[in-house]
Amino acid sequence: MKFGSIATWRMSHEGIEDSLELLKNNGTSNDAIEMIIKHVEDYPYYKSVGYGGLPNIEGILEMDAAFMDGDTFQIGAVAGITDVCHPISVARKLSHEKFNSFLVGQGATKYAMTNGFERKNMLTERARKLWEKRLDDMAKHSLSPYDGHDTIGAISLDKTGSMSAGTSSSGLFMKKPGRVGDSPLSGSGFYVDSDIGGAAATGLGEDLMKGILSYEIVRKMEGGMTPQEACDEAVYSFHDKLTKKYGKCGAMSLVAMNNKGDWGVATNVEFTFSVGNDQNKAAIYIANMGENHTTMIEPITQEWLDAYENRIKAPIK
Amino acid sequence: MKFGSIATWRMSHEGIEDSLELLKNNGTSNDAIEMIIKHVEDYPYYKSVGYGGLPNIEGILEMDAAFMDGDTFQIGAVAGITDVCHPISVARKLSHEKFNSFLVGQGATKYAMTNGFERKNMLTERARKLWEKRLDDMAKHSLSPYDGHDTIGAISLDKTGSMSAGTSSSGLFMKKPGRVGDSPLSGSGFYVDSDIGGAAATGLGEDLMKGILSYEIVRKMEGGMTPQEACDEAVYSFHDKLTKKYGKCGAMSLVAMNNKGDWGVATNVEFTFSVGNDQNKAAIYIANMGENHTTMIEPITQEWLDAYENRIKAPIK
Numbered sequence: 001m002k003f004g005s006i007a008t009w010r011m012s013h014e015g016i017e018d019s020l021e022l023l024k025n026n027g028t029s030n031d032a033i034e035m036i037i038k039h040v041e042d043y044p045y046y047k048s049v050g051y052g053g054l055p056n057i058e059g060i061l062e063m064d065a066a067f068m069d070g071d072t073f074q075i076g077a078v079a080g081i082t083d084v085c086h087p088i089s090v091a092r093k094l095s096h097e098k099f100n101s102f103l104v105g106q107g108a109t110k111y112a113m114t115n116g117f118e119r120k121n122m123l124t125e126r127a128r129k130l131w132e133k134r135l136d137d138m139a140k141h142s143l144s145p146y147d148g149h150d151t152i153g154a155i156s157l158d159k160t161g162s163m164s165a166g167t168s169s170s171g172l173f174m175k176k177p178g179r180v181g182d183s184p185l186s187g188s189g190f191y192v193d194s195d196i197g198g199a200a201a202t203g204l205g206e207d208l209m210k211g212i213l214s215y216e217i218v219r220k221m222e223g224g225m226t227p228q229e230a231c232d233e234a235v236y237s238f239h240d241k242l243t244k245k246y247g248k249c250g251a252m253s254l255v256a257m258n259n260k261g262d263w264g265v266a267t268n269v270e271f272t273f274s275v276g277n278d279q280n281k282a283a284i285y286i287a288n289m290g291e292n293h294t295t296m297i298e299p300i301t302q303e304w305l306d307a308y309e310n311r312i313k314a315p316i317k
Numbered sequence: 318m319k320f321g322s323i324a325t326w327r328m329s330h331e332g333i334e335d336s337l338e339l340l341k342n343n344g345t346s347n348d349a350i351e352m353i354i355k356h357v358e359d360y361p362y363y364k365s366v367g368y369g370g371l372p373n374i375e376g377i378l379e380m381d382a383a384f385m386d387g388d389t390f391q392i393g394a395v396a397g398i399t400d401v402c403h404p405i406s407v408a409r410k411l412s413h414e415k416f417n418s419f420l421v422g423q424g425a426t427k428y429a430m431t432n433g434f435e436r437k438n439m440l441t442e443r444a445r446k447l448w449e450k451r452l453d454d455m456a457k458h459s460l461s462p463y464d465g466h467d468t469i470g471a472i473s474l475d476k477t478g479s480m481s482a483g484t485s486s487s488g489l490f491m492k493k494p495g496r497v498g499d500s501p502l503s504g505s506g507f508y509v510d511s512d513i514g515g516a517a518a519t520g521l522g523e524d525l526m527k528g529i530l531s532y533e534i535v536r537k538m539e540g541g542m543t544p545q546e547a548c549d550e551a552v553y554s555f556h557d558k559l560t561k562k563y564g565k566c567g568a569m570s571l572v573a574m575n576n577k578g579d580w581g582v583a584t585n586v587e588f589t590f591s592v593g594n595d596q597n598k599a600a601i602y603i604a605n606m607g608e609n610h611t612t613m614i615e616p617i618t619q620e621w622l623d624a625y626e627n628r629i630k631a632p633i634k
Contacts, residue, residue, distance in 0.1 A: 073527040100493040105422025107495015176417040178424015185528035187504035210390040212504035212532045
């Protein structure tokens, strides 16, 4: 029986490993998605998701997350939520609601508080220091404040053929209060249909929501493309189209998996991801845009991983 | 030269008329969209958009809006904004931002306030009374609180071939604080590409965001379908699919226009809309779901209009 998981960025790897163990032991894709994403939300050195995430311009850590069940199309989402350990778990619970399944701002935080979700000050001392440093750099060097939009986006397939998708992000570093990216938006940040497959995105949310790429990839897989063909065709065509129409195209990286456990990715920046299925154990790869609407994918090197580890834990000067 | 506008519900009619005059005199589709929607936002007797809109469960009127330029794909959106006269104008201004173009909750309200948008207490005495009455009915009769999700969604085409889309809504009556529907979500609530056409939605946002129908309709028009074929095929296929997968499908009504000014609609409930172009002056129609994935469309009757007028202005008992 087929099963598998794929997710954006190196940070997803440990969660992907755990999810494959779960799926092998007949766990559900819904549980797998929550497991993958909670892992990243918990880890303090990933500065764009959950605990340790970087705050908005006012120093407040606002988080976005979404959950989708590919069997029923149930979706739950939150945006601008604060002080909650696991935004993905709040999103999953909201997916069971017929009404009020997407909550933002104080309404989202209040829902989490009154429904028993674990509260926590999610702003680490390290993140606060990075915020102070950036404010300083902005004042001194007129530096553009924005970067760091490494959303975790994940797709899982379980042995029964059910599929699920999820995302979680603290959004753009130094964003304005209340800014929402693509992560909680179905079609843009994620989409999954157990009859076909799913896709999820990371990158500049403001541009991703112009392209509805997660849905587009699922639709192309429905039309018969492999996940890799669907990713290449959707992402690079839209990259070209937006560059032509808008004059520029922000970073965008998509991952996809179909209902056979086959996967694909496409990206217009250097992009890491983790993937595994019933045939191949979890592994980290690095992808770059190739020529003629193709993607170059290589196994990650130990050198890259070591440098990454040093970078995310480096002292803040 | 071709031009035209289409928008959801009878309430859009006066704005559609004005927009056709504007477009005839070489106005832009961007200006036409803002004009159509502001008209509805201003009118106190439309209880699901702007001034006079119905509040959330706590008696606070929270509004959602979005704007999309089909030439550049620029999108601006707000959700859960309060105390601002014209959410659509805030969304339009945000569409010029490279970053932070979708703002929610207090962040959205703060942006409007600090950028000079007209402030206003948008909760009318009539809306407050309806809220009190509903609270009372809920307590006495265990009535489901939710109804009233008549979003204004509009598409315009100007003589230069530019197209635009916009939406504005106070969302579900009695919604939880922070609840967001499909209106500010690109792909679900609206989508427009000047090379093809555009579409916009009204209905139960929680279900519309499961289907990404505005984008799907644009994509089907790109594939060669007329707007009517695209609406019929997208809406009724998804209605069937969601009913099968989720056991039910909420109200959904979509309008579309292509870059020749041809239009279409599809709906699974009784639905009114207004449309006009360079060939035909603005007119209100009523649509219902027909057999075999078709839509029955008839001109509105004076009888219907009179009953509507009486209904929206009836004393609150």
